[in-house]
């Protein structure tokens with residue numbers, strides 16, 4: 260193994276070259292923080308998943324489910340903003356992570372939280388279930404990986420579930436935004452009409468349509484990124500990495 264350290268710090272990340280591949284080796288402080296973060300996130304999404312199952316068993320309907328789990332969802336999904344900062348120490352792209360996290364935050368706060376009328380849509384439950392399964396798998400993968408005790412089925416699940424869950428999640432998100440359009444148009448929420456003292460106009464309705472169209476170029480990038488990660492991790496392919 261050829262190894263060359265480019266940074267001598269003990270608590271952040273050290274870049275090493277292993278068989279010609281760039282690999283970030285985490286320091287003790289970064290590892291401890293990430294273990295804490297990933298355990299907390301696994302637990303948070305597990306609590307959310309259990310709450311959803313319990314709600315459905317007790318009530319026999321999905322109506323009211325979002326309302327009952329929204330606090331936990333908002334807390335843990337917003338906490339995921341830290342992932343953009345984590346990009347400084349883990350081997351991942353700021354751009355890919357940024358798009359992923361911001362689209363989730365947007366769905367939680369600017370769609371599901373702000374437009375109460377759509378909270379009982381089946382599509383909301385679809386993306387909630389998909390996100391929950393994804394995140395329990397993803398954060399438990401990171402935790403076990405950091406502890407160097409990664410069961411193969413978790414690794415397999417992390418790099419296979421997304422093949423179906425990603426399109427399903429995107430479908431849930433797009434259908435939810437679509438369902439929100441009439442309410443946004445009717446209420447004119449988050450919009451600024453002329454004339455006003457700033458002399459600018461903003462129409463949230465058209466903004467949402469642009470967001471929906473932006474999935475067309477952006478989603479394939481995330482999906483192909485994950486397919487590349489899958490080939491690298493499950494099949495040991497060497498991927499030529501571009502620096503951000």
Ligand SMILES: CCCCCCCCCCCCC[C@@H](O)CC(=O)SCCNC(=O)CCNC(=O)[C@H](O)C(C)(C)COP(=O)(O)OP(=O)(O)OC[C@H]1O[C@@H](n2cnc3c(N)ncnc32)[C@H](O)[C@@H]1OP(=O)(O)O
Pocket residue numbers: 282283293297345349350351352355356358359360361362363365389390393397401402404405420421424425426427428429432470473474477478481484485488
């Ligand atoms: C303002 C309005 C904005 C509107 C934007 C509209 C456009 C939206 C288009 C996008 C649509 C997204 C929709 C999405 O929300 C739908 C869903 O999520 S559905 C559910 C299914 N989803 C998934 O399965 C994907 C889940 N997402 C991800 O996996 C990540 O977010 C992603 C950034 C895509 C992952 O990429 P990453 O490069 O991080 O992959 P890896 O997991 O393989 O990690 C690479 C290495 O980094 C290490 N790592 C990363 N994070 C951690 C951590 N927390 N702790 C420890 N280590 C970490 C990891 O171990 C790898 O290291 P190594 O290779 O050395 O082992």
